[in-house]
Amino acid sequence: MEQLTFSFFGLGLIGGSIARAIRASHPYCFIRACDTDSSTLRLALEEGVIDEASERIDEENGMTFTDCDFLFLCAPVSQNDSNLRLIRKFLLSGGRTHSNCILTDVGSVKSTIHASIEELGLTSCFIGGHPMAGSERIGFQNSKASLLENAYYILTPTPDVSGEQVERYAALVKAMGAIPLILDYRQHDYVTAAISHLPHVIASSLVNLVKASDNEDGIMKLVAAGGFKDITRIASSSTVMWQQICLTNKENISQLLERYISSLEKVKDEIDRSDAAQLYHFFDTARSYRDSFIDASSGPIKRVYTINVEIPDEAGSLASVATLLALNHISIKNIGIVHNRESEDGVLRIEFYEEASIEKAEKLLGSRGYMVFLKK
Numbered sequence: 001m002e003q004l005t006f007s008f009f010g011l012g013l014i015g016g017s018i019a020r021a022i023r024a025s026h027p028y029c030f031i032r033a034c035d036t037d038s039s040t041l042r043l044a045l046e047e048g049v050i051d052e053a054s055e056r057i058d059e060e061n062g063m064t065f066t067d068c069d070f071l072f073l074c075a076p077v078s079q080n081d082s083n084l085r086l087i088r089k090f091l092l093s094g095g096r097t098h099s100n101c102i103l104t105d106v107g108s109v110k111s112t113i114h115a116s117i118e119e120l121g122l123t124s125c126f127i128g129g130h131p132m133a134g135s136e137r138i139g140f141q142n143s144k145a146s147l148l149e150n151a152y153y154i155l156t157p158t159p160d161v162s163g164e165q166v167e168r169y170a171a172l173v174k175a176m177g178a179i180p181l182i183l184d185y186r187q188h189d190y191v192t193a194a195i196s197h198l199p200h201v202i203a204s205s206l207v208n209l210v211k212a213s214d215n216e217d218g219i220m221k222l223v224a225a226g227g228f229k230d231i232t233r234i235a236s237s238s239t240v241m242w243q244q245i246c247l248t249n250k251e252n253i254s255q256l257l258e259r260y261i262s263s264l265e266k267v268k269d270e271i272d273r274s275d276a277a278q279l280y281h282f283f284d285t286a287r288s289y290r291d292s293f294i295d296a297s298s299g300p301i302k303r304v305y306t307i308n309v310e311i312p313d314e315a316g317s318l319a320s321v322a323t324l325l326a327l328n329h330i331s332i333k334n335i336g337i338v339h340n341r342e343s344e345d346g347v348l349r350i351e352f353y354e355e356a357s358i359e360k361a362e363k364l365l366g367s368r369g370y371m372v373f374l375k376k
Helices: 013-025 038-046 077-091 111-119 163-175 185-213 219-223 226-236 239-248 250-272 276-292 317-327 356-367
Strands: 005-009 030-034 052-054 070-073 102-105 127-131 152-157 179-182 305-310 332-337 348-352 371-375
Touching (some): 013 038, 013 163, 038 052, 077 111, 077 239, 102 163, 127 185, 185 226, 239 250, 250 276, 317 356
Parallel strands (some): 005 030, 005 070, 030 052, 070 102
Antiparallel strands (some): 332 348
C-alpha cells in the first residue's frame, strides 16, 4: 500500500476528527500538523494521531509542506487568506509540484476561499471540502474519527483540477466513512445557508428571545424542556465560527433570512385571524416534508429504526428489556435513557439495525405489558 503524507494547518474538532479518521483508515501514513496551541500538538502526538508537529510554518525552524499528498486547511475561516500565502511557496516549489498535492479546506463557506485560490494561482490543486458534521464541543480534545461516519462530505473542485484528483479525494472521503458529494462552490454556499447557517441564526435568536422575555425568577428557563432544547441545541456552538460564517456568506444568509421573516409574518397573520385551515396546512406540510428526510430511498443516509419504551423507575428495568429482546433474537444497535418526558412517557430509547425489528419488538414488549412509542 502506498504511504501517503497528510499535512494539517490547524487541528481543532474537525481537523482532529479528519486526522483520526485518516489514521484509522491509513495506519501507515505520515501525518504532520501545524497549530498555534502547543497542548493540542502534544496531545495529538501522545495519542499517535500525528507523527510530526510544529507551532509555525518556517523553512528554517518550522514545518515545510513540500511532500504532501493532501494538505488540509483547518484553521478558522478568517485565517485562510494569510495561511494560504504562507504555504503557497511550498506548493509551487520543492519536492512536488502543486499539481501533485491536493490542497483542501474544511470551511462551511466556499466562495471566499475559492476567490483566494484563484488570486494566488492555486486552482490546479484545490478541491474545497466541507464535512457536514460537527458538535457543540470544540477543540482537538473532543475530536473523534466517528464524527465523519455516514456524514455527507461536500467537495467543490475548481475547473482546473483533474478528474483523477477529484476521484482520489472522493476515495479518501469514502475510506474515512463519509459520503462524498460534488457541488459547485456557489451552489454549496446557497444550500448550506439554508440547511445549516440560517438554522443557527434562528436557534440563537430564539434563545435570545426567551432570555429577553423571561421574568426575574427565570421560569421559562426552568421549565424549558425537550422540544425547546432540541430546536436550540445548535445555539451552543462556537461563537467565533458562526460570527465568521455570517460575515463570509452574508448574501445567501440575508436572502434566505428575508424569505424566512416573510413566512413568519404570514403564519402570524394566520394565527391572528384564527385561520384553522391554513394553520393545519402549515404544520401538515412541514411534518410531511420533515418525515421524508428519513425515507431510506431518499439518499445514502439510512433511516434510523427507533422506539421509545416506558419502563418503571427501578433497578434492573433497562437490563430486563435488553435481555428480553436478546432472548428473542432481536438485535439492538443502540440503547439509552431519554431524559425528555415532555411529549411522551417513553424513557428508554432503543435503536435497531432494520425496520422489521421494530414490529417484532413492539409486539413482544407490548405482550409483556410495556408501553411502546414509535419514534421518528
